[in-house]
Amino acid sequence: MEEQNNREVWYEACETAAGMISQEVPECYRTRTFAGIIGDIKALPPRKARSLIARKKGLGKQYAALYLSQGLDGGRGYQACAAEALATVTAEHGVAVFQDPVLDAGCAVGVTAGILGLDAVTGFDLFTELLDAARLVDSISGKRNFYTVADMTCPWPFRQAFRTVVGGLVCHHLKDQASVGTFFSSANRVLLPGGSLVITLPAGSVSTALQLHNLIRAIETFGFSAVEPFCGMVVSEDDPRSLFWMFLLVLKKTGDHVPAVFIHPDFGFPAYRTPVSREDKGARARITGTQTRSVRHRAFRLIPVDELVMRFGEMPLIFQTIAGDFS
Numbered sequence: 001m002e003e004q005n006n007r008e009v010w011y012e013a014c015e016t017a018a019g020m021i022s023q024e025v026p027e028c029y030r031t032r033t034f035a036g037i038i039g040d041i042k043a044l045p046p047r048k049a050r051s052l053i054a055r056k057k058g059l060g061k062q063y064a065a066l067y068l069s070q071g072l073d074g075g076r077g078y079q080a081c082a083a084e085a086l087a088t089v090t091a092e093h094g095v096a097v098f099q100d101p102v103l104d105a106g107c108a109v110g111v112t113a114g115i116l117g118l119d120a121v122t123g124f125d126l127f128t129e130l131l132d133a134a135r136l137v138d139s140i141s142g143k144r145n146f147y148t149v150a151d152m153t154c155p156w157p158f159r160q161a162f163r164t165v166v167g168g169l170v171c172h173h174l175k176d177q178a179s180v181g182t183f184f185s186s187a188n189r190v191l192l193p194g195g196s197l198v199i200t201l202p203a204g205s206v207s208t209a210l211q212l213h214n215l216i217r218a219i220e221t222f223g224f225s226a227v228e229p230f231c232g233m234v235v236s237e238d239d240p241r242s243l244f245w246m247f248l249l250v251l252k253k254t255g256d257h258v259p260a261v262f263i264h265p266d267f268g269f270p271a272y273r274t275p276v277s278r279e280d281k282g283a284r285a286r287i288t289g290t291q292t293r294s295v296r297h298r299a300f301r302l303i304p305v306d307e308l309v310m311r312f313g314e315m316p317l318i319f320q321t322i323a324g325d326f327s
Contacts, residue, residue, distance in 0.1 A: 003117055007084075010114040011074050013141035017133055018068035025065060026058035034066040042173065046151050050126050060129030067109050068133055075296050079108070082169055082200050082246050083115035085234045085300040089248065097196055097230065097250060099163040105152050105187070106170030110134035113145050122158070124150040153179040156186040165191055166198040169246075172205035184222040191253045197224055201247040207316055209233075209308040216249060216305065224251035231305045235322065238299035243323050248302065 022030075037059070041049045053060040072080040090097045100120065104112050107123030108130050114137065123145060125131055131147040138145055150157055152170065165187045174180045187197050199219075206212045212233075216226050230250035236243060303311070315321050 003087075006117050007075075007115055010137070010141050011072065011080075013137045014068045014072055014109070014114070015074070016140055017136045018065045020136065021061050021068070021133060022065040024058075025062045029056070029058045029062040032059065032062050032066075034063075034070040037063045037066065045175070046126055046153050050151075053127055053129065060127055063127065064109065064129045064133035067130060068137070071109075072111070078202065078244075079111050079169060080115060081236075081244050081297050082202070083111050084297070085236070085244070085246060086112075086168070086198070086200055086248065087116045088298075088300045089234055089302045090230070097164070097198060098166070099196065101162050102164040102166065103158065103162040103190060105156075105165060105167045105183070106173075107131075107134065107147065107168075110137060110143070110145055110147070112166055112168045113143065114141070119144055121145045122162070123147045124152075124156070126151055152186075153182055155182060156190055158190045160190055160192060162190050163192055163195045164198065165195070168198075168200050169202055171199055172201050181222075184219060184224075188223045188253055188256065193253060195253045196227075197249075197251045197253065199249040199251075201249070203245050203247075203317070203319075203322075206247055208314050209305065209312045209317065210314055212247060213305055213309055216251075219249065219251060223253060223255045225254040226251050228306070229304060230302070232308050233303045233305075233317070234300050235303065236297040236299060237301050238297055239295040242295045242297070243319065244297050244300075245322055 040052065044052060053063065067079075071077045075081065075084060098116065098118060102113075102118055102121045104110075104121050104123035107113070107121075107125050110121070110123060112118065113121040113123065123131070123134065124147065126149070128149055131149065134145070134147050137143075148157075152167075153174065167183075167187075171183065174183055184197075191197065197219075206215065216231055220226060227250045230248060232248060233245055234248050235245040312321065
């Protein structure tokens with residue numbers, strides 16, 4: 001109950017911060033939507049995306065305000081729901097996955113730290129405005145996290161000092177093999193021996209259960225070993241009309257990354273995504289977004305990857321497949 005109360009306090013701080021930031025947004029950007037800004041960012045390489053936000057003065061503030069409001073939506077937004085699912089699943093297994101010190105890659109407005117109740121987290125993100133929003137939320141909620149600007153597709157500016165590295169809903173943005181290699185080799189380098197790498201991926205970022213299995217094996221070549229009970233698909237169970245799901249990967253650092261190890265040239269997150277057209281993706285996002293927000297998800301269950309392969313095999317992991325299995 002105390003954890004839930006702390007989480008609600010953090011959501012209230014986000015709403016307060018969103019209201020404060022939105023007052024500083026120029027009139028010309030107030031009609032920009034959360035999905036529209038993210039779409040522009042996704043279409044560009046990291047440096048160009050950062051340049052876009054820097055050039056269009058005020059757009060970054062609108063992005064931050066919308067992230068705090070629509071992106072989280074008091075626990076109903078996908079970003080918030082994914083972090084709540086992560087907190088629920090890891091807590092149920094009674095294992096301390098998040099051991100201090102924690103590094104949050106692509107931390108945005110500090111979602112993982114805020115929802116999981118972590119403190120003194122080091123977070124980095126590409127956009128200054130999101131980090132300014134995270135600092136504002138922390139000042140309201142009394143947190144003591146540290147944030148810095150960095151690009152997850154370039155070598156990370158940190159030493160080997162962390163017991164946990166978390167990438168919440170960020171790895172599917174890695175557009176090519178070079179970026180994939182930089183991310184996971186950097187994660188290995190900054191982790192202390194035996195440290196944990198925690199990755200969440202959104203629905204649609206992996207096409208089939210077999211591809212998820214292959215993805216885990218590929219990441220292991222960077223000096224990690226999968227913690228099998230924590231690898232699989234997390235689904236909501238509290239309302240069949242509004243299904244939420246994501247993918248969770250937890251891996252332990254078992255050795256240093258060896259650059260000479262062969263990585264298959266097809267290894268890259270875009271290769272694993274569910275193949276849908278841009279029009280279909282937009283239509284599904286509008287429908288499932290409405291469905292997801294119709295309830296506040298609180299009950300989650302992890303389906304381990306081996307069970308996932310047995311149940312779904314090479315079937316596309318889309319809403320109709322998952323909803324049909326859990327109806």
